[in-house]
Amino acid sequence: MAAMVSIRVNGVEMSVAADVSVAAALLNAGHTMFRRSVTGAARGPVCGMGTCFECRVTIDGEPGRRSCLEPVREGMRVTIDA
Template identity: 55%
Template sequence: MNAPVTISVNGRDVQVPEGISVAAAIATAGAPFRRSLTGEHRAPLCGMGVCFECRATVDGVAQQRTCLIPVRAGLRVEIDDPESGG
């Protein structure tokens, strides 16, 4: 298992293994995934970037497919707000 690193998920510091996907880190942190414009809960479905259900803002860049991004120390993740089109 990889050494733990600290990342920020919705402003909360969490420790997760370095190199796992950001989507896995969000789940490990117990943070909710995004909601649709109609308020339905969404979550990663395919795990390979095709379904776009895992989108979040990563290091200030919106609409990133978190299943494709590996975790590294200091990463900042914000779950997209449906009010902003997330």
């Protein structure tokens, strides 16, 4: 059985696999929209490797973090535009 960690997404606690990125954890939980563009369009991960910047979320209060490059860790707080 895979090791798990607890993170909070928009204040809701969830248990996720310990060896995945924040983007993967969010997608596995059914979140496809991570933020909105300046015109209000829904945005989510495109490249999965740090080049498109479409997966930006707020992590532990720091906005603009690319979730595809951030491994999950115990107690992490993630905010998305849901």
